Amino acid sequence: GENVEQHPSTLSVQEGDSAVIKCTYSDSASNYFPWYKQELGKRPQLIIDIRSNVGEKKDQRIAVTLNKTAKHFSLHITETQPEDSAVYFCAASYTGGGNKLTFGTGTQLKVEL
Amino acid sequence: DAGVTQSPTHLIKTRGQQVTLRCSPKSGHDTVSWYQQALGQGPQFIFQYYEEEERQRGNFPDRFSGHQFPNYSSELNVNALLLGDSALYLCASSLGTDDLGRPQHFGDGTRLSIL
Numbered sequence: 001g002e003n004v005e006q007h008p009s010t011l012s013v014q015e016g017d018s019a020v021i022k023c024t025y026s027d028s029a030s031n032y033f034p035w036y037k038q039e040l041g042k043r044p045q046l047i048i049d050i051r052s053n054v055g056e057k058k059d060q061r062i063a064v065t066l067n068k069t070a071k072h073f074s075l076h077i078t079e080t081q082p083e084d085s086a087v088y089f090c091a092a093s094y095t096g097g098g099n100k101l102t103f104g105t106g107t108q109l110k111v112e113l
Numbered sequence: 114d115a116g117v118t119q120s121p122t123h124l125i126k127t128r129g130q131q132v133t134l135r136c137s138p139k140s141g142h143d144t145v146s147w148y149q150q151a152l153g154q155g156p157q158f159i160f161q162y163y164e165e166e167e168r169q170r171g172n173f174p175d176r177f178s179g180h181q182f183p184n185y186s187s188e189l190n191v192n193a194l195l196l197g198d199s200a201l202y203l204c205a206s207s208l209g210t211d212d213l214g215r216p217q218h219f220g221d222g223t224r225l226s227i228l
Binding site: 046104 | 117144146148153155156168203209211215217218219
């Protein structure tokens with residue numbers, strides 16, 4: 001089955017700096033890659049997603065890039081703010097999987113003042 | 114626009130008991146997926162319901178079962194509870210179940226504690 005690895009497990013940046021979180025997937029049939037933000041005690045919130053026919057997608061300070069050849073995708077957050085502090089999860093679903101999501105292990109992002 | 118709602122928010126059970134968790138999908142959504150999230154880990158897929166049938170299933174034993182109703186709401190049932198079943202149970206809804214990649218929106222979850 002699909003396996004998603006996520007790095008780093010923790011990331012600390014200064015306010016205003018950029019943050020990058022990387023994920024790799026195992027199933028070459030994977031075609032949909034969402035990112036979720038989960039604050040302590042709250043629901044995972046979909047922040048951006050990308051499909052396999054697109055190499056990059058941007059939404060204000062957040063961008064996601066996809067390299068299908070290398071089977072990895074990354075989340076980029078620019079001009080980080082304290083409210084960006086949370087756990088971020090990448091996920092993947094594959095053709096034939098009927099939208100079943102396999103999640104990474106999460107990255108604890110801390111934005112320091 | 115109502116989002117995904119789950120009930121109850123917290124539940125405490127003892128080993129061997131049975132539990133039922135409930136989920137109402139976001140307005141306009143027809144597909145419900147259930148995930149188990151252990152502390153400090155990512156959500157793990159349990160199963161998915163569409164048109165009142167189980168369409169996909171993860172690596173969970175038969176003790177985990179579910180149901181979807183004509184109004185698209187869903188239940189997750191767990192029998193013979195084990196200590197290891199303690200987790201946050203998340204429901205996610207989406208529209209359709211094809212392979213195009215459908216955004217899934219999560220509820221706040223039910224925190225299940227087994228004593």
